[in-house]
Amino acid sequence: MQRIGVFVCHCGTNIAATVDVKAVAEAMKNEPGVVFSVDYQYMCSEAGQNLIQDTIKEQKLTGVVVCSCSPRMHEATFRKAAAKAGINSYMVEIANIREQCSWIHKDIMTATEKAIILARTAVAKVQLNAPLTPGESPVTKRALVIGGGIAGIQTALDIAEAGFDVDIVEKQPTIGGKMTQIDKTFPTLDCAACILTPKMVDCAQNEKIHIYAYSEVESVSGFVGNFTVKIKKKARYVDTTKCTGCGICTEKCPKKSVPNEFNLGMDNRRAIYIPFAQAVPKVATIDADNCNMLKNGKCGVCAKVCTAGAIDYKQQDEIIEEQYGAIVAATGYNPISLEKYDEFAYSQSKDVVTSLEFERLTNAAGPTSGQLLRPSDGKHPHTIVFVQCVGSRDTSGCGKEYCSKICCMYTAKHAMLTREKYPDTDVYVFYIDVRTPGKLFDEFYRRAVEQYGVHYIKGMVGKVAPRADGKLLVQASDLIANEQLHIEADMVVLAAAIEPDKSARSIATMLTASMDTNDFFTEAHPKLRPVESPTAGVFLSGVCQGPKDIPETVSQASAAAAKVIGLLSKDKLTCNPCVAHSDELMCNGCSACEKVCPYGAITYSDKEFRQPDRTVAIRRVASVNEAVCQGCGACTVACPSGAMDLKGFSNKQIMAEVDAICK
């Protein structure tokens, strides 16, 4: 029989205001096996922990139940405390009476009743707890960064700086991400390329960094410290070891009319291309969908002009398998599709552009060589209307409910730069609110209004109607002046909401990392563990976790790197002892568990068993590699015979908990 002590925490008033903690402690005194029950103001304080330790010694406790906050907060604290007092740390159970009780109930009666049930359930479980001893597993000292934008680049550089090998997987032919398409960066207006491309080059030249460009993650298995990742290197049809990046092929290729994704389709590239001059790696890529040679075997110009002999029309996708200790998701974002916002005439007029397209139109490497010209007729626009929150803060169901965070600042930047370069241009910005919380941000915005005379109008644009004479008739409301506005504009720029890259969901599934309803990765804790995913060994960098600007992305990228470095500098990790084990006498060898195990922890072997009739039978039975098992429990539900069970969460313990709840 266990000797169980129950400790009920007030958590100041967090619990005590809604749960009658004394009643809970009193009720637990009558539970079987409970020899001591008490309430205390802050169980996690030093005095609280001392109370647990002293009671373990005085009362000779064999099991401890702490009724407090979520086990995610303080389970480790209380386990350590119990271990110091001489009992196995896995003899401690937490009843979560804060997040799952006091915080979500208003009525003291019902909350107290529920807290008693939760406490009773934990007591029922601890009755069946057994001491567990954790093992150890080694750490592969190499990190994988998925995504080669500014977030992935910064994370990789910092990890490499600490002396660890790191690989970047980027699905585009070059690293650099969205930042390569941006012209200037707020709030200091440095040129994006000038500050980004040196970092790209650093990545390429760093011996510790390996770039898998034009590659995708195919599958991920394993667990923290020991991930196995398959990477698909897509065929470029160019031998990257031979290509010198001279670019002759990209000039001679006869297929001239492929929309150039780097300039968002506003000009054309060839079927063989290098995305931009500072691409890393600077090698050509053949776009198989548009190459005549690959499509029907007629052409071969690029192979003829290539002096390095780098063209290889027979190249195939290649799968590479690598081991990693840690994985960083840095999958980035895209502007949303504007097809549901037809009132802004994006699909009807070339002169209605997104903000990212506007970046290209003002960039020296863009389709207009940096001259701000209307896409429709190449004339200089004299009136430009910027519309903010297109698809952001949208509760109509068409767009995103969240704030995309970067649009207020880049719109202020666009407006300011337009006024500076073309003082004869009238610039209007329609906004719901202007949000500028950041260092030097509000000063920046005020400069746009006060110094550059940008017309900021609180209100939303209702409709953009293209007129036959090429003008765009913008109908809008000015909420402060309370009047309708009709503006004849030459261009309209839409600050489209941003959303996580579409690849993020499948990567999250491979990583078993969780996502929120908007497909942003979720953090292990929104405040205290913001760069870790709840899945051990998986870290988050950049917009894949939530909208953020470049300064914030870079800080988060370095934070994620710090977490990775902390992990990789360990030689061994303590394993979770709550792992599966197979009862060989029950196992019928069906392999159901082996098939569902995401970690490959289960193997089968033929073993001899003495039968009741004294004969010996050879049976195929499962065994679990405890160093590989992560205790997910998939096998325990797949097993038709009930032979698989999880230590610390046995079927019996769970049934005892259910019985305690239903009592």
Added chain:
Amino acid sequence: MQEQTVKRALELLADGTVNRVLGWKTGEFAYDTTPAVFTSAEEVEKSFIYNDFCGPNLSKYLIKESRKEGKILVFLKPCDTYSFNQLCKEHRLIRENIYVIGVPCTGKVSAEKIKSSGIKGITGMESDGENVTVHTLYGDSTVKKSDAMGAKCSTCKSKKHVAFDELIGEDGEVNNDNARFEMVEKLEAMSADERYEFWRGELSKCIRCNACRNVCPACSCENCVFDNPESGIQQRAAVNSFEENMFHLIRAFHVAGRCTDCGECSRVCPQNIPLHLLNRKYIKDINEFYGDYQAGADLDTRPPLNAYTFDDCEPSIVYKKGGNE
């Protein structure tokens, strides 16, 4: 058919390919066949039969038989080969110790079905493939074979053998008309109360004889949860009506995704409980949620309940479809 099967059994015994034959022999009554292992040519010649009364699925017997010395010959009807495959897939059979001859089947006659049509005092039966002549204490009567087949055969799922070493006769086709789900659809259309009444009416007849479990090829655990004192649910079926229901529901859940719909559970039930309807409901649901899946149709596909794919339907849809309200 009888002659061909006996001929091949004798040949394979004679040339040493196998040392035993698993087949059928006549049981207590002429129409009541029973599985049997024959160890000599004499035994085969004396009592081996294969006719329209050979309903039993022999696959499950191979779990024990394939672990014995030497190779065994087994005769499998098309639907039995699905169970055979499923058992192979679950590593329950030692395939190299088995020689499979696929035998054709046009549906098996069910004495229970004939009795339920009001014919009493049966002393014997014969079938010519079209009609069944029933000898009774009160004289002979003739029943069309199509009216004399049990639930298992009247909605046959396949005439195609999915596993064999050799075939006797020509192989048939898989039947995809989904007629086997008609009764399930009727039950689904009932209100929750009506459905409960239906199942209470059926399951209350259960005498806990365990015949369904013992005959089921998917029920091949070393130690059944219902017999395992560690499981906390052992020997509970007789306790009350709730436990009685749960015995059958838990059993159906345990074989979900692995049940090939061989129909043996209903065939052997001495109380004539249509247990196969529980399994068919799960099969129908699995097909609707995850795409058509036939357990035992092959050796390599992953059963939907043990596999995860990106296009699996969301749990909320399962809930929505499953919920009555």
